[in-house]
Amino acid sequence: MQASNCIREACFNTCCSPPLLHTSPPPSSDFASAIASSLHPNTVFTNPESLPPPGELLSALTAAVPTYSNSPGAARARVSLDYVGHGLFSHAQADAHERFFDFSYGGAETALHAAAKWRVMRYMNLSEEDYMLVLTANQSSAFSLLAQSYPFESRQSLVTVYDHDSEALKPMTDAAGKCGGLYQSATFSWPGLRIISKKLRKVLTTKNRGLFAFPLQSKVSGARYSYQWMNLARENGWHVLLDASALAAKEMETLGLSLFHPDFIICSFFKIFGENPSGFCCLAVKKSSASILKLPSTNMGIVNLVPETNSTINDEVIEFGGLDEADELGLVRISGRVRCLVNWVVHALQKLRHPGEGGLALVEVYGPGVRVDRGGAVAFNVCDWKGERVEPGLVQKLADRSNISLGVGFLSNIWFGDERRKKTKTKTKRRSGVGVVTASLGMLSDFEDVYRLWAFVARFLDADFVEKEKWRYTALNQTTVEV
Known part of the structure; x- marks a missing residue:
């Protein structure tokens, strides 16, 4: 009866899965504060060489969110799944x-x-x-x-x-x-x-x-x-x-x-x-x-x-x-791991900014921000120093070279609002929506995965990154530059 009443009163705009879990996740405000405190709260990152090492950030995450566990059981399972x-x-x-x-x-x-x-x-x-x-x-x-x-x-x-x-x-x-x-x-x-x-x-x-x-x-x-x-x-x-x-x-x-x-x-x-x-x-x-x-x-x-x-x-x-x-890892541990990792990478991507006074954000993240009830997927675009979006397919190809698996998708059925809709129509003549890069996290994803994604995206802070990659491709005696 209690579960039924809880569901009956659920908000239409949030997932009511937490009442069905064996234990409830922390309140969103507390969780967001903990995630923010785990990554140099008063710092933005403008140089890919300035990122803190992964070991330091993992220690900070486990200190800020004690329920996070970089479980050795998950590491063992990675060899079989x-x-x-x-x-x-x-x-x-x-x-x-x-x-x-x-x-x-x-x-x-x-x-x-x-x-x-x-x-x-x-x-x-x-x-x-x-x-x-x-x-x-x-x-x-x-x-x-x-x-x-x-x-x-x-x-x-x-x-x-x-x-x-x-x-x-x-x-x-x-x-x-x-x-x-x-x-x-x-x-x-x-x-x-x-x-x-x-x-x-x-x-x-x-x-x-x-x-x-x-x-x-x-x-x-x-x-x-x-x-x-x-x-x-x-x-x-x-x-x-x-x-x-x-x-x-x-x-x-x-x-x-x-x-x-x-x-x-x-x-x-x-x-x-x-x-x-x-x-x-x-x-x-x-x-x-x-x-x-x-x-x-x-x-x-x-x-x-x-x-x-x-x-x-x-x-x-x-x-x-x-x-x-x-089954051995358990529902609570798995859901807690994915919740921490996906929110950490969302927060980390939003802390990357182009250098210079009033530098623009490197990454636009779409969908939920840092929320305790978000799922294990992130949709985003990388923007250059002028604010222009880098083609998602190009980001995906460059990620492949770093052995990072990203997808591309097209957000649709969106209500942009009057001003945004006018701007979008001028850029997208045939379709209403936004092409995006996507990253998916699963039960066996670990901190190393999200850190490597963050470090890869940070490389776009270098204005010459794409051109350098093209040069590196041709220097390896490749005849076709696919990027």
């Missing part, structure tokens, strides 16, 4: 230096497939009495399968909550459009990327109902959203699709599915050891909602997991060491 993905499978793959599974389309269910489905259901806290599960080749396949099956002919409205362009979502928006459906998206304020609540609430309380596609967290900006949006949609007759693909290992335990019971859930397991296939996606369907679905025109994308042909791993044994490692 891809620390960006969910890491479903075991370190036996790494030991054997081989692929662990392959796909087949059709055929009898293998023991490997059955065991994987069981482990996924357990991970997602789903009961086999309530949900059925299919595995697909990727996230786009899962969205496409549901799009083909959902009765958009009779329930024509599709509403989504994404602050970025999503290729995976496109099959669903196309399917709704072919049926003459009405597609609408939530809009987000600039630059914090909060849901504009009044507009979304109005959409969900109209008579035109259908499917509400809702992620608890943006995989680009790290913004988190309240569970109550699912509740509001359900109360007004919508079917609810929960997109849990952006959630990291163990965060599934905070979903409170026993309270909300979404009709459909999509969850992605990607970047597992091996080459193609590098992972798979899951579509869970609540059995009481299955009757509304029609048979899809094709089963394209539905897969059966089979042992890789040359694998020495027996089909009869499946060991899921990845999530077992996560």
